[in-house]
Amino acid sequence: MADYFTQFSCLLDVGAPENAARALELYEADCADGAMEAKFSNGFFVSVPSQDSGNQLWIRDEGAGDPESVIRFVKICASEFSLSGHWGFQYSNMCSKPRLDGFGGGAHVLDLATGETIAWIDTEGWMAQTIADAGDKP
Numbered sequence: 001m002a003d004y005f006t007q008f009s010c011l012l013d014v015g016a017p018e019n020a021a022r023a024l025e026l027y028e029a030d031c032a033d034g035a036m037e038a039k040f041s042n043g044f045f046v047s048v049p050s051q052d053s054g055n056q057l058w059i060r061d062e063g064a065g066d067p068e069s070v071i072r073f074v075k076i077c078a079s080e081f082s083l084s085g086h087w088g089f090q091y092s093n094m095c096s097k098p099r100l101d102g103f104g105g106g107a108h109v110l111d112l113a114t115g116e117t118i119a120w121i122d123t124e125g126w127m128a129q130t131i132a133d134a135g136d137k138p
Contacts, residue, residue, distance in 0.1 A: 002097040005064035008044075010089035012074055017054030024048065024057075026076060043069025059089070067091045069107060078112040090129045093124075119131050 014020050027046045041067025049058045057068055057077070067089075074087060088109035095102025104124040111118050 002095050002099050002102060004093070004095050004099075004102060005061075006067060006091050006093050007061050008065055008070070008089055008091040009058070009060040010070075011049075011101060012053050012057045012077060012087060013060060013083075014057060014077055014081050015055055015083065016081075017048075019077075020048045020054055020057055020082065023077050026080070027073065043067075044073070045075070065091070067106070067108065071110065074112075075115045078110070078115060083112040085112055086110065086118060088118075089095065 014023055024046065042098070043061075044059055045056050045062050046059050048054055049056060070089065077083065078087075085110055088107060090105065090107040092105040095105060101124075104122065106120065106122040108120040109118040110116070
């Protein structure tokens with residue numbers, strides 16, 4: 001049996017150490033709600049890197065993650081701390097054994113002020129569409 005998983009590692013600048021501390025509280029409160037009620041805690045881990053000024057959150061998987069959970073958390077932080085500008089992250093889809101559907105990835109970019117998606121890509125869908133547009137079968 002093959003295991004499928006998604007991996008990522010990214011930073012989110014929340015502007016101040018106080019915001020980073022509050023973001024950790026939001027994350028930990030979500031974890032305490034339990035798996036059935038959690039908005040995002042099952043999909044990633046978050047911490048403040050020790051080498052940083054304390055303004056950034058390190059968001060990462062620890063074995064397998066959920067990009068949609070990351071996006072929900074970042075939108076909450078952006079709203080809570082009035083963040084602006086663009087933010088994005090990349091992820092990879094992997095498989096423990098060679099499988100035709102086991103590898104790929106993607107990226108997602110948000111406008112932090114509005115919470116709107118600026119652009120996203122899924123490599124599996126992109127590849128299939130590019131081949132189809134060329135008139136070939138995938």
